[in-house]
Structures are given as structure tokens and as C-alpha cells.
Amino acid sequence: MKVVEVNNLTFSYEPSFEPLIKNLTFSVEKGSFLSIIGPNGSGKTTIFRLLTGMIKPAKNSVLIWGKDVNDYSRKELVRYVSALPSAEIIHNEVLRVQDYLELARYPYLSVLQSLSKIDYSIIENAKKITQIQRLANKYLWELSQGELARVRIARVLAQDSKIIIMDEPTAHLDIDHKLWFLGALRRLKSSGKTVVTIIHDINLAYRFSDEIMILNEGRIEFLGFKEDIDLRLLEKVFNVKVRKVHNDLLFEETF
Amino acid sequence: MDMRKNWYVWLILILLFLGLFSVLYLSNFTFKFPTSEILRIRLVRFLVTFVAGYTLAVAGGSLQTILQNPLADPYILGISSGALLGVALFKILNLHLYIALSVPAFLFAALTIFSIYYLARVKGTLVKELLILGGLFLNFFFNGIVFYLLVLKREVLEEILYVLWGFTGVIVTSGELPFLLISLVLAFILACLPLIRIRELDAITLGDQEALSLGVDVHGIRNFVFFTTSASTALIVSITGAVGFVGLMIPNIIKKIIGGKHAVLIPASGLGGALLLLIADSISRNISPVELPLSIILGIFAVPFFFWIIWRQRNESSRS
Numbered sequence: 121m122k123v124v125e126v127n128n129l130t131f132s133y134e135p136s137f138e139p140l141i142k143n144l145t146f147s148v149e150k151g152s153f154l155s156i157i158g159p160n161g162s163g164k165t166t167i168f169r170l171l172t173g174m175i176k177p178a179k180n181s182v183l184i185w186g187k188d189v190n191d192y193s194r195k196e197l198v199r200y201v202s203a204l205p206s207a208e209i210i211h212n213e214v215l216r217v218q219d220y221l222e223l224a225r226y227p228y229l230s231v232l233q234s235l236s237k238i239d240y241s242i243i244e245n246a247k248k249i250t251q252i253q254r255l256a257n258k259y260l261w262e263l264s265q266g267e268l269a270r271v272r273i274a275r276v277l278a279q280d281s282k283i284i285i286m287d288e289p290t291a292h293l294d295i296d297h298k299l300w301f302l303g304a305l306r307r308l309k310s311s312g313k314t315v316v317t318i319i320h321d322i323n324l325a326y327r328f329s330d331e332i333m334i335l336n337e338g339r340i341e342f343l344g345f346k347e348d349i350d351l352r353l354l355e356k357v358f359n360v361k362v363r364k365v366h367n368d369l370l371f372e373e374t375f
Numbered sequence: 376m377d378m379r380k381n382w383y384v385w386l387i388l389i390l391l392f393l394g395l396f397s398v399l400y401l402s403n404f405t406f407k408f409p410t411s412e413i414l415r416i417r418l419v420r421f422l423v424t425f426v427a428g429y430t431l432a433v434a435g436g437s438l439q440t441i442l443q444n445p446l447a448d449p450y451i452l453g454i455s456s457g458a459l460l461g462v463a464l465f466k467i468l469n470l471h472l473y474i475a476l477s478v479p480a481f482l483f484a485a486l487t488i489f490s491i492y493y494l495a496r497v498k499g500t501l502v503k504e505l506l507i508l509g510g511l512f513l514n515f516f517f518n519g520i521v522f523y524l525l526v527l528k529r530e531v532l533e534e535i536l537y538v539l540w541g542f543t544g545v546i547v548t549s550g551e552l553p554f555l556l557i558s559l560v561l562a563f564i565l566a567c568l569p570l571i572r573i574r575e576l577d578a579i580t581l582g583d584q585e586a587l588s589l590g591v592d593v594h595g596i597r598n599f600v601f602f603t604t605s606a607s608t609a610l611i612v613s614i615t616g617a618v619g620f621v622g623l624m625i626p627n628i629i630k631k632i633i634g635g636k637h638a639v640l641i642p643a644s645g646l647g648g649a650l651l652l653l654i655a656d657s658i659s660r661n662i663s664p665v666e667l668p669l670s671i672i673l674g675i676f677a678v679p680f681f682f683w684i685i686w687r688q689r690n691e692s693s694r695s
Binding site: 229 | 588634
């Protein structure tokens with residue numbers, strides 16, 4: 121089943137500008153793990169915003185679970201798509217980890233309805249899986265980057281959406297937390313979720329995801345299983361030399 | 376000790392102090408029971424001061440969240456002076472009913488906040504400096520026109536001062552009293568409305584994108600807050616003129632000592648705002664032979680507040 125469908129998607133912030141996204145067409149199957157890679161300015165973050173409805177795409181150009189992303193209310197959409205924007209919540213002095221996780225249940229509540237026992241047990245479970253019980257009473261600004269990464273995965277778990285779309289979730293993490301984070305995404309995938317992530321690190325994308333999309337100047341250069349990537353394409357798009365050593369990619373500068 | 380864990384202690388403290396001060400205010404610090412006629416006048420003034428303080432502080436607090444700017448407040452952003460322009464335009468038509476005056480006041484207030492907001496958005500992101508600058512310039516502009524209009528109408532200069540700087544000692548005839556009370560009740564209700572949106576406001580402190588990804592209709596909430604704050608500010612301004620600084624100072628202080636979660640921030644700001652304005656009005660009535668406009672007294676209070684803000688910012692930037 122196609123859970124994300126993109127048809128002839130073109131987008132620019134101002135009509136007079138050259139489009140950042142040019143005529144994209146692709147789809148994501150249920151239960152797959154897709155990494156989107158591409159050099160700076162290739163339109164990755166714009167795609168993230170379009171897929172998660174943060175900016176409005178043209179009518180019928182982005183379908184989530186078979187329905188135009190513009191036709192969902194915000195609450196409804198979030199029950200299908202959990203979005204992780206590139207980390208901006210670090211300086212928050214208002215909320216504790218527990219408050220943040222309670223907000224993850226917001227899409228399931230009506231105005232003034234308080235959280236049920238089930239909501240709380242879902243939150244407790246998310247904390248247990250990510251091993252953050254001891255952080256529950258800390259304010260978000262007190263967390264280290266590694267702790268924040270765990271809290272964000274806990275948020276995704278508590279939100280319990282069918283698709284998870286992320287914008288560079290591992291950008292600021294140390295390598296151990298990076299590996300933990302991507303491992304957590306693998307486990308989410310095996311529990312039946314669909315994972316789409318924008319990622320800077322080509323090696324990590326190559327190692328953890330099933331499918332890879334290479335984006336360049338707003339166009340798809342490649343989309344398919346990672347085994348089928350032509351290394352010469354990577355060399356062209358990223359302007360490097362690439363060698364395959366065992367199952368990893370090795371990059372060398374071209375000059 | 377984390378003071379924010381004991382928010383209810385603070386809330387009770389504010390309430391106690393507010394209650395005590397209200398009694399002092401009504402007896403005007405003489406500890407004698409006033410005659411019924413004087414009590415009626417004082418009670419009206421008390422209500423006007425209380426609701427004005429409550430409303431403006433709540434408006435400031437919710438605007439600060441929605442605009443993610445600790446300097447936002449109805450006065451700084453020009454909402455108050457926009458409302459004042461509406462009032463002044465209709466005062467030349469010799470219209471004096473508060474509730475009627477608040478309609479044009481609301482239209483101008485809403486126009487102000489929406490236009491400032493859209494002018495300060497550059498490529499989809501809100502530029503904080505533009506927001507405050509825009510408000511500042513509109514403030515000067517509107518105040519200029521208001522001054523001109525009131526001079527044209529040959530109001531005594533004294534009265535212009537009170538309108539531009541805010542004053543709660545309004546004189547009402549018994550015919551006007553019901554309209555005044557309706558205005559106050561409406562303003563108070565509008566100031567309580569953000570309480571049904573506390574979850575959304577909490578989420579917006581995480582930033583627009585994070586709030587959107589939690590399922591919050593950020594755009595809708597922003598319009599809701601713009602609407603309620605401009606309406607409540609307009610109702611207050613048409614009674615008291617433009618009272619400044621309450622909405623700026625109180626929510627920032629509450630955020631630091633009690634915490635920024637809106638279930639507490641909103642009511643605590645309201646009560647704190649009421650208390651501050653009652654104190655300011657007591658000073659206004661008692662320290663000089665002429666009663667002083669409130670923004671003047673509050674402006675003097677604001678000086679240590681600004682030093683405190685600057686001191687905190689310096690500490691913060693040295694921490695990171």
C-alpha cells in the first residue's frame with residue numbers, strides 16, 4: 121500500500137522565484153525505511169515541510185494515506201504523520217519532559233478533555249522503551265543532545281502515528297547517540313511504521329535504510345534500493361570520489 | 376529549591392495579598408468605613424482598575440507566547456494606541472458610551488496587530504525586531520493623531536494626558552454605569568478565554584514547527600489570540616485610555632518565579648496585573664496633589680524591571 125504519494129509536485133516560496141522542488145513524483149510503501157540524501161540546497165527541508173503539511177502543496181500533489189494532505193485538519197494529519205523538525209526545542213524553559221510527552225497525546229484529545237489512563241500508560245511505555253523515566257521531571261533546556269534524541273523518539277512513540285517523517289534528526293548527535301537513534305528507527309520500522317528521514321550522513325543512510333532517494337537541485341536523481349545505487353551518480357551529485365569497502369562507502373575528495 | 380514546583384503557594388500568596396490590598400484600597404488606607412456614596416465611587420474605580428490590570432496582563436502573556444517574544448504587550452505593539460485612535464475618532468462625534476466606543480477601538484486594535492504581524496513576517500518567519508519596531512512606530516503615529524484630534528476638540532490638555540497615559544478614576548453617571556459594567560464583564564470574559572487553549576499555547580512555546588507537528592493549528596490559535604487580545608484591550612482602552620507596561624512586566628515576572636505553563640501563567644498573570652495596577656493607582660491617588668496617569672507610575676516601576684531583564688540576558692549569554 122502506498123502511504124505517501126507525491127504527484128508532479130513543484131514548489132517555490134515566491135511565485136517569481138525558480139522552484140525549489142521541480143516536478144517530483146514518487147511514492148512510499150507501507151513499512152519501508154526511506155532516507156532522503158542530497159547536497160545543501162537540494163530541497164530536502166522543503167520536501168519535509170511539504171510532506172508534513174507545514175507548507176501547503178498544490179492540490180492533490182501530496183497524498184497521505186490516500187487523501188490530499190491539505191484536506192486533513194492538523195490534529196487528524198498528525199495521527200497519520202509524526203513529524204520531527206530539525207531540533208529547535210532545546211531552549212524551552214517552560215516544559216518538562218513529562219509535559220512534552222503529554223502534548224504528544226494532543227491529537228487524540230478534544231478541547232478541555234484531560235488525558236485518560238490509557239494515554240498515561242502509552243506515555244509510560246514510551247518512556248520505558250527509550251529509558252528516559254529518570255528524565256521525566258527535567259526541563260527540556262536541561263537535556264543534553266543525546267537525552268533530547270531519546271525524548272524525541274519517546275514523543276514519536278507516544279504520538280503513535282503511522283508514518284514518521286524527520287528532518288536531519290541526527291545532525292547534532294555524537295556517534296553513539298546517532299547509532300542508537302537510527303537503531304530505534306529500525307525497530308519502529310519493524311513494528312510496522314513507515315519511516316522517511318532526511319539525513320546528511322550518506323554512510324548512515326546507506327547502512328540503516330532500505331531505500332534511498334538522492335535529491336539534487338530539486339529533482340530526484342535516484343530512488344530505489346540502496347544496493348542499486350550507481351556509485352558514479354553519488355560521485356557526480358556530491359562532487360567526491362566513492363569507493364565501496366565491505367558494506368560501507370568510503371569518500372575521497374576530488375581535488 | 377525549585378520555586379516552580381510550589382506554584383500553588385505563590386498563587387495563594389498573590390491571592391492573599393490581592394485580597395488584603397483590595398480592602399486597603401477600598402478604605403483608601405484610612406481604616407475607616409466610608410460612606411455609601413464614597414464607597415460606590417471607590418468600588419467602581421476598584422473594579423475598573425482590577426479588570427484593566429487583569430486583562431492587560433493576560434493579553435501581554437498570551438501575545439508573548441504566540442509571537443515568541445518576551446517584549447510583546449498590547450501597549451508596545453501599538454494595539455492600545457490603535458484602540459485609542461478609534462476612541463478619539465468617535466469622541467469628536469460626541470459619543471461617550473464606553474461600549475459603543477469600544478467597537479471602533481476594537482476595529483483599529485485588530486487592524487494594528489494583524490498588520491504588524493504580517494509586516495514582520497519575512498519569507499514565512501517572524502522577525503522579532505521588526506515586530507517591536509513596527510509597534511513602536513505605529514505607537515508614535517497613532518498617539519500623534521489622537522493628540523491632534525483631542526486638541527481639535529478643544530479638550531483641556533489635562534484630559535489628553537490621562538487618555539494617552541491611562542487613568543482608572545473615571546467618573547460615571549448612574550445612567551452610564553450599566554454600560555461600564557457590561558464592558559468590564561466582557562473584557563474579563565475575553566481575558567479568561569485563553570484558558571481553554573492552554574495546551575495549544577504550551578505547545579507553541581516549542582516553536583511553530585514543533586507545535587504543528589504535535590497537531591496544533593498554530594495559525595488558528597494565533598488568530599484567536601489576536602482577536603481576544605485586541606477585543607479585550609479595546610474594551611479597556613475605551614474606559615481607561617492606554618495603560619502601559621502591565622502586560623509587559625507581569626507575565627515575565629510570573630514566568631520566572633512560578634513558571635511558564637499557561638494553566639498557571641494566565642490566571643497568575645491576571646491576578647498579578649490586577650495587583651500591580653491597584654498599587655499603581657493607590658500611589659496615583661495619594662502621592663501628589665494631582666492624580667497621576669498610571670503609565671507614568673508604571674514607567675517608573677519598569678526601570679528596575681528592565682535592568683533585571685538585561686542582567687538576566689547577560690547571564691544567559693555568558694552561560695551558553
